[in-house]
Amino acid sequence: MTDPVVSLLEALDLTDTGARTAEDIYTGPSQWMPHGRVFGGQVLAQCIVAAKRTVPDDRFIHSMHGYFLRAGDVRLPITFSVDRIHDGRSFMARRAQAYQNGVPIFSMIASFQNDDEGVDHQLPMPDVPGPEELPSDTDLLDHISDPRARAWAADRAFEIRHVSEPVYFHAADEAASSQAVWMRAKSALPDDRGLHQAAIAYASDYAVLEPVLRRHGLSWLDAGLKVASLDHAMWWHRPARADEWLLYVQDSPSATGGRGLAQARFYTRDGALVASVAQEGMVRVPRS
Structure with missing residues (x-):
């Protein structure tokens, strides 16, 4: 492999x-x-x-x-x-x-x-537990034989640590329209600023629609659930490395018409706002 x-x-x-x-x-x-x-x-x-x-x-x-x-x-x-x-x-x-x-x-x-130089401000990073205090996806999924769990645990280039309980196999205990995850590449990347920007964009498609699922008591493995990215927008604010811990703060302001909207922000460990993300995705649940 x-x-x-x-x-x-x-x-x-x-x-x-x-x-x-x-x-x-x-x-x-x-x-x-x-x-x-x-x-x-x-x-x-x-x-x-x-x-x-x-x-x-x-x-x-x-x-x-x-x-x-x-x-x-x-x-x-x-x-x-x-x-x-x-x-x-x-x-x-x-x-x-x-x-x-x-x-x-x-x-x-x-x-x-x-x-270029210009005015400079940003929203502050929320106060959350650090990645060392949280289990990794490998810790949570490595012992599960389901092929999707194996792929999530072993085949992704990024290590992901959820601040709240993840919604891989069952719904969250408490419905919420926001979440935060720590992520970083699993090993060092070359010293290329453009490559790190592309790698952060790559990682931005991980978990970004999870606040929609979390808000409606859904998990990724719910029978009949269909989720697909429709569009994606991203703005880079400050340089950062994709192989160092980044906090990905996500929320969903709306879901309607079989679509869910997510907004998100990347922060470095020291609180610098790196990038902002918006994505709308198709989220269809089976009719009862």
């Missing part, structure tokens, strides 16, 4: 096809997943890497907005096209799309900026 961090780095090491027509074209692998569908965080991070390849080294992503259009197939590689839609003195915009079998599975517009 491939080390999950090695698998992550291989997925993000895109191949430049050399095509230079209207768009820049790259290819990348799909990571194995037990349900056969490409992990949304993977294709999101790969699109960010592809777009970053087309801007100068001193430009870094500060925002992206994307749509998950179709489920990806883990048996197939992915092609990425990048359209250089705007080059300004401070900001550069890129449109990136991921394709399988000639049809798009994810579409994104991202903006890159050089480092």
Whole structure:
């Protein structure tokens, strides 16, 4: 079995096809997943890497907005096209799309900026127990024979520690529309700021819809539950490493029409606000 961090780095090491027509074209692998569908965080991070390849080294992503259009197939590689839609003195915009079998599975517009000075403030980090005080997903899931539990415990590149009881196999004892989790890559990543931004985007698709489940007394393994990411937005505020502990604070302000909205923030251990996230997902429960 491939080390999950090695698998992550291989997925993000895109191949430049050399095509230079209207768009820049790259290819990348799909990571194995037990349900056969490409992990949304993977294709999101790969699109960010592809777009970053087309801007100068001193430009870094500060925002992206994307749509998950179709489920990806883990048996197939992915092609990425990048359209250089705007080059300004401070900001550069890129449109990136991921394709399988000639049809798009994810579409994104991202903006890159050089480092600049300006006003500075942030929301404070909530006071929660540190990661050393909490059990890891491996501790909780490693002894369970269910293949999904094995994948969650062993195959993810990030270690995750829930501040509240996780909702993997049963609903939380108390309904709540918010939660917090600590996460970090399971081993060291290269010293590449753009790579760490992409890796944090990869991890941002973990657990982000759990506040919706938690609020409605649901767990990931409830019979008939269907959950899928629909869109994703992210803003990067300050540099951080994905291989150091980050607190991912999440809440859900609304759920309706078979969709749940989640908002989230990443903080470093010392309280710096790293990034903000918003995602809407399909959340369908079986009718009684």
